[in-house]
Amino acid sequence: MLFRWFFRIFLAMFAVGMVSAMLLVFAALVILPTLPSLDTLTDYRPKIPLRIYSAEGLLIGEFGEERRDFVKFAEVPVSLRQAILAAEDDRFYQHHGVDYIGVLRAIYSNFTAGGALQGASTITMQVARNFFLTKEKTLTRKFSEALLAFKIEHSLGKDRILELYINQIYLGQRSYGFSAAARTYFNKPLGDITLAEAAMLAGLPKAPSRFNPVVNLERAKTRQQYVLRRMHELEYISEKELARARKQPIAIHRPVRVFAMPASYVAEMARQVVYQRYREEAYTRGFKVYTTLRKTDQDAAYRALRKGVMTYDERYGYRGAEAFLGLPKQRADLKNTLQGIRDSDDILAALVLSVSADSIEVYLKSGETIRISGNGLKPGRKFMTNDAKLGDQRIRPGALIRITRDGKNSWQITQLPQIEAALVAIDPADGAIRALVGGFDFNLNKFNHVTQAWRQPGSSFKPFIYSASLEKGFTPATIINDAPLFLGPEQTGSKPWEPKNFDGKFSGPIRMRTALTHSKNLASIRILQAIGPVYAQDYIQRFGFDGKQHAPVLPMVLGAGSVTPMQMAAGYAVFANGGYRIHPYFIQRVEDDTGKVLERVRFATAAKNAKQVIDPRNAFLMTSMMQDVIQRGTATRAKALGRNDIAGKTGTTSNYIDAWFCGYQKNLVAVTWMGFDEPKSMGRNETGGRTALPIWIDYMASALKSAPVANPSPPRGIVVAKINPETGLRDQYGTLNEYFFQEQLPPETDYLYRDFGITDQLENQLF
Numbered sequence: 001m002l003f004r005w006f007f008r009i010f011l012a013m014f015a016v017g018m019v020s021a022m023l024l025v026f027a028a029l030v031i032l033p034t035l036p037s038l039d040t041l042t043d044y045r046p047k048i049p050l051r052i053y054s055a056e057g058l059l060i061g062e063f064g065e066e067r068r069d070f071v072k073f074a075e076v077p078v079s080l081r082q083a084i085l086a087a088e089d090d091r092f093y094q095h096h097g098v099d100y101i102g103v104l105r106a107i108y109s110n111f112t113a114g115g116a117l118q119g120a121s122t123i124t125m126q127v128a129r130n131f132f133l134t135k136e137k138t139l140t141r142k143f144s145e146a147l148l149a150f151k152i153e154h155s156l157g158k159d160r161i162l163e164l165y166i167n168q169i170y171l172g173q174r175s176y177g178f179s180a181a182a183r184t185y186f187n188k189p190l191g192d193i194t195l196a197e198a199a200m201l202a203g204l205p206k207a208p209s210r211f212n213p214v215v216n217l218e219r220a221k222t223r224q225q226y227v228l229r230r231m232h233e234l235e236y237i238s239e240k241e242l243a244r245a246r247k248q249p250i251a252i253h254r255p256v257r258v259f260a261m262p263a264s265y266v267a268e269m270a271r272q273v274v275y276q277r278y279r280e281e282a283y284t285r286g287f288k289v290y291t292t293l294r295k296t297d298q299d300a301a302y303r304a305l306r307k308g309v310m311t312y313d314e315r316y317g318y319r320g321a322e323a324f325l326g327l328p329k330q331r332a333d334l335k336n337t338l339q340g341i342r343d344s345d346d347i348l349a350a351l352v353l354s355v356s357a358d359s360i361e362v363y364l365k366s367g368e369t370i371r372i373s374g375n376g377l378k379p380g381r382k383f384m385t386n387d388a389k390l391g392d393q394r395i396r397p398g399a400l401i402r403i404t405r406d407g408k409n410s411w412q413i414t415q416l417p418q419i420e421a422a423l424v425a426i427d428p429a430d431g432a433i434r435a436l437v438g439g440f441d442f443n444l445n446k447f448n449h450v451t452q453a454w455r456q457p458g459s460s461f462k463p464f465i466y467s468a469s470l471e472k473g474f475t476p477a478t479i480i481n482d483a484p485l486f487l488g489p490e491q492t493g494s495k496p497w498e499p500k501n502f503d504g505k506f507s508g509p510i511r512m513r514t515a516l517t518h519s520k521n522l523a524s525i526r527i528l529q530a531i532g533p534v535y536a537q538d539y540i541q542r543f544g545f546d547g548k549q550h551a552p553v554l555p556m557v558l559g560a561g562s563v564t565p566m567q568m569a570a571g572y573a574v575f576a577n578g579g580y581r582i583h584p585y586f587i588q589r590v591e592d593d594t595g596k597v598l599e600r601v602r603f604a605t606a607a608k609n610a611k612q613v614i615d616p617r618n619a620f621l622m623t624s625m626m627q628d629v630i631q632r633g634t635a636t637r638a639k640a641l642g643r644n645d646i647a648g649k650t651g652t653t654s655n656y657i658d659a660w661f662c663g664y665q666k667n668l669v670a671v672t673w674m675g676f677d678e679p680k681s682m683g684r685n686e687t688g689g690r691t692a693l694p695i696w697i698d699y700m701a702s703a704l705k706s707a708p709v710a711n712p713s714p715p716r717g718i719v720v721a722k723i724n725p726e727t728g729l730r731d732q733y734g735t736l737n738e739y740f741f742q743e744q745l746p747p748e749t750d751y752l753y754r755d756f757g758i759t760d761q762l763e764n765q766l767f
Contacts, residue, residue, distance in 0.1 A: 046070050046167055046177070048286030048593050050274060052267045054293045055588065058260035061267025064283040069179035070593060071190055073163040079195045080178060081162065082237075083202035086230035089123040093158055097124045097149030123165050124149040126205070130168050171201065172208035185213055187253035195241060196248040199227040213252050221250075261295050262302045262345070265438035265448050266586055273587060286593025291586050292432035300702035301423045301435035305672075306345070308695035309440050312674065313417035316683065318379040320393025322415065323400045325351060338365045341400065344441045347414055352399040355384055360395065362403060372403065376412035416441075420677055422449035422565045423695060425670040425703065426584050428576035430605045433586040434668065435699070447677065454549070454562040455675060459519045459634075460651025460660040460688065461559035463622055464571060465528055466516055468539040470618050470741075472531045476513040476625055477728035477738045477746055480523040482506055487525075492553055499525060499558070502652070502687075511728050513738070516625045517633035519650065521558055528557040542613035543571035544581065559651060568662050569671045575622045575647070576664040578715070579614040580606035616715045617741055623647045624739055626663075634689050635661065638697050645710045646700070650688035655681045661692040666710040668703055672696045717742045724749055 049064025085092050091099050099122050121129070128148035152161060171181040179190040181201055186193060193201070203211050203223035213220035225246065232242045259267075270289045274282045325337050334351060341349045343365065350362035350370065359373035377384070383395045395401060395413075404414045417440060425435040438448035447453070466474075483506050487497045501507075501521050507514075515523035528536055533552035541547050550561030570584050582604055590599040604610035626647035630638045634650045648663020658675045659682065672692040675682065682691065714720075719742050722734035730748040740746070 046286075047284040049284075050271060050282050050287050050289070052263075052270045052289045052291060054260065054263070054291060054295055054298070056295055057290070058295055060259050060261055060263040060291070060293065061270065062259075063267075063271050065174070066176045067174050067180040067184060068167070068176040069183070069190070070167050070177070070286070071179045073159045073166075075191065076163075076166055076178070077191060077193065077198060079237075080166075080190070080193065080198040080202065082231055082234075083195075083198045083227055084123075084162075084166070084178075084205075086234055086236060087199075087202040087227045088126070088205060090230070090234055092123050092162070095122060097153040098122060098146050121145070122149060124152055124161055127161055127165050127168070128152060130165075130170075169205050170208055171204040172212045173214060183253075185253055186251070194245070194248060195237065196224065196228075196245040196250055199231065199245065200224040200250060203227045213250070217252060261293070261298045263291075263293055263298050263436070264442035265450070266291055266293055266298075266433070266436050268442070268446065269436075269448070269451070270587060274590065287598070288591040288593075288595075290588045290591070292427075292434065292588055293436070293586070294434050297425055297435035297699075297703050298437075301425060301437050301670075301699050304695045304698035304702075305421050305423050305437045306440060307698060308672075308674070308691065309417050309419060309421050310414075311694070312419055312682070312686070312691055313415070314379075318383065318413065318415060320380070320383045320390060321352075321395050321399035321401050324392040324394075324396075324398055325400050326398040327351070327353070334363050335365065335367060338363070338400075341365075342443050344402075344416060344444060347402050347404050347416060350401050350403045352395060352397055352401060355396055360384070362401065370403065370411055372411045372413065374410075376403075376406070376410055378412070379415075380413040416444070418676065419674060419682065420445065420447075420449055421672065421674040421692075421695065422453065423670065423672045423699060424450045424565050424569050424584075425668060425699065426569050426573060426582075427667065428573035428582065428606065428664065428669050429667070430603045430610075431570065431573065431582035431584040432588075432603070433584055434703070435670075436586065445677075449673065450565045452564070453673070454564055455658045455673065455679075456561065456653045457559040457563045457568060457660055458651035458653040458658060458688065459521075459524075459559060460568065460649045460662045461561070461563070462516060462519065462524050462557060463575065463626060463649050464540045464543055464545070465524065465531075465536050465557045466512065466625070467575075467614060467618055467622050468536050469512070469527045469531050470621060471539070471615070472535070473744060474512055474527065474530075475728075475738075475740050475744055475746060476511065476621055477723050477740070478512045479509045479728045480512055480515050480520075480526055482508060482510050482515065482520045482523040485522050485525060487554060492555060494553075497555070499555075509726075511725065513625050513628060516649075517628040519629075519634050524557045525554050528554055540571075542581065543574050544583075545571065559653060565671045565673050568660070569669050572648075572662050572664055572671065573669045574613060575619050575626070576666060576669050577606035577610075577619075578616040579612050579619040580604075580610040581613045582606060582610050615741075617717050620712075620715055620718060621739055621741075630663070634687075635663070635693055637689060637693050638663070638700075640697060641701060641704070643704065643709055646704075648696070650693060652687040652689075656683060656686045657681055659686060659688040659691040661688050661696045663696055663700070665700070665704055665707065666712065667707065668700075670696055670699055670703070672699070714739060719745065721745060 046068055047066050048068050048070060049062050051059060052061035054060055125145045128145050167177040170176055173184045175181040175184040178201055182188050182190045182193050186197055200213060200220055211220045211223045228242055228245050231237045270291060274287055274289060328334060328337055338349055338351055343349055348364055350364055353361040353363055359371055361369060361371050363369055380395050383390060383393055402414050402416055403411050406412045420439050423437045426433050436450055438450045439445050485499060489496055499521050510523060533554060533556060536556060537547050537550055537552040540550060544567055550556050566584055573582055585601050585603055587601055589597050591597055626649055629635050629649055630646055635648055638646060646663060646665050648661060651660030657679050660673050662671045672695040674691045718739050720737050720739055721730050723736050723738045724731040724734045725736050729746050
């Protein structure tokens, strides 16, 4: 009887088993045809972001939703491989996609724990899920995952499967793959991580948000200790290695992406170029763009521009608190109050907590509380008041202000400037952009003033007209009359005009060299009158200017047209390189994720394959005259550089709306500009020499620090002659030496008629 009872039970169980097996087979037959192709795995192309690099190969920008670096299996540290196996699938190399022993272990663990705590997913099953399936917790999804795991194991080797896992798995902080996670959490290449760091990374796949060391370091360490213990149990590491790794301190890198240099404007320029060619693939195919920027130049340009802008801003005083945000009821909510408000490099957003007669206490986004007193309060003292007329400009609890450290490393009140500036530096030999700063802060104003700002160049445009006059027979010694002038509408193209010099004075007959050195407006207008505005409009196009932006009228010589700083840099490069037209460029090459070069820039080089647009003698004479601008003219501040091989020209527009300095040395051209986005006066006497030139000097002091002084010889066809500084004529007793085109030597002074006043020869040169 008992035997019969057991036999019936056996038959029932056998029947259930057979039915279950048949159901599983049936389900497999139904699901197998619907499983996706493994092409995604066999031809694995991870979504690698677009990365922008400097000329030295330093990262300056990254674009893409996923932070990812693809690494080959052989490049993954052994300690990390072992840590991953210990944490996720220690029988990876023994099973065939589904670990039955692991499943039984998980079932037992879940039963004894009274709930579903372990999932028994192998690394192969996780690869199947990460590439092809959703994360929904259903029996159908789990069964499909197992079938896919078998399929993957049948098609790929174990090392390849583990490689896919290592590169694809999400590990928090927008990081996909262990290489990206190593950079995100430790700011290290994957090959440089320690055993302790490898164990912490290996603990992330289980729950990236829960074990994120940025969010909760203690919880991450607990998981790390578990991984290390498992590595020891599996005999991957020794007792000593375990003890050492447990004690090893770990420095967590905060996930604020800091690039090798502040070059956001160039990174954005590169992104736009690549996107125009590849559209959305630009952000997923791992393109690498190598630019022409040099770190030393870019760092110097960035520092110089910000210093110049802040110096200007400080001249006009503190404007009060930036806004009133109010204080939250709970101190824990202070961070939320500042959420969305950006710092600007070393200019930090600060929420005022309290104000007393001699100090204020502020809260920073970092969670730090700062007390400011003494000289640090000086800029904002008049706003530390209860005067309701000041409105939200008052510095009171709840006010948003900015603070920074002064030269003595003490905190002080400051503010974000309202004015903007730009700096671009290029190699005049081929147009390679060495530094570009398109504004004070890219995160606050993405408008690129180097390439997008069309502004009046003021007197910095005069050299191009003077160059044109040299082609028409003028010389640096030609006498020009710097005298009052009245022009009617037919001459200006608009309203009657009575131009004046900056100082309001007139110098009478002066040499052309002197006129440029001291930026004499009246003399310059007479030069343009003599050569003709239409000729000048055509001539300036040799330098890359758009003739449509420069009407053929007399105000053209004073910079009444429109230019960009980039155009001015290209124009001045013609003078610097001996007369050749070059085209500024900032991308050297574009590579794919394997290092294959997809595009390489083709550039023209001066004296090789670039077009010669002006006589090299013309370029030499213009450089000589613009060297005088620095040595004894409107840019004498630049003498502080202690060099005699630099040349340039200041520029200031009417009512001090735009300020420029365009200057160069034989191997480097730099242009600086300052002004408001909505054009308005910067203030009386805010000239190019006062606002733009200091930025140029600070940049060049660094950029030319190791460059030897260049003293090029005059090109063939240039002769030197003594002249009379009053008449501009050759004079054997003259006190000045001047350069001339060989065929344009002025006549010699006729001493037979010197007592009869002005000579006929001099009279013919006056205008």
